[in-house]
Amino acid sequence: TVKPGRNVKPGDQLLVQRGDVRYLIKVEDIGDRRVSAELAGKRFVEDPASIASRAAAADKRRLEREAGIDSGGRPDKRQRRQIINFTRR
Numbered sequence: 752t753v754k755p756g757r758n759v760k761p762g763d764q765l766l767v768q769r770g771d772v773r774y775l776i777k778v779e780d781i782g783d784r785r786v787s788a789e790l791a792g793k794r795f796v797e798d799p800a801s802i803a804s805r806a807a808a809a810d811k812r813r814l815e816r817e818a819g820i821d822s823g824g825r826p827d828k829r830q831r832r833q834i835i836n837f838t839r840r
Contacts, residue, residue, distance in 0.1 A: 764798075772808070775801035 759765065759778050767774040775798040782794065826834060 765795075772805060773801065774805070 759781065761778055761780055763778045765774075765776045765778065767776060776795045777798065778795050780794045782791075
């Protein structure tokens with residue numbers, strides 16, 4: 752674990768986590784000046800295993816959603832009313 756402001760160099764691997772999604776990225780090149788996000792994205796490569804694990808997780812979420820398995824999100828209006836009615840008893 753390092754601070755986000757730490758300098759990176761070519762060959763470094765970064766583990767980036769956004770929510771439940773993880774990316775394993777290898778730094779290929781570092782420019783000498785700031786560039787657009789599109790050009791900066793071409794300077795790193797995502798690990799093939801990282802891509803495969805994200806695809807598998809996305810498929811799992813899709814199948815759960817199709818099967819009707821609740822992912823534990825916020826209750827909808829009907830569910831909130833049921834919770835309120837249940838807790839009032």
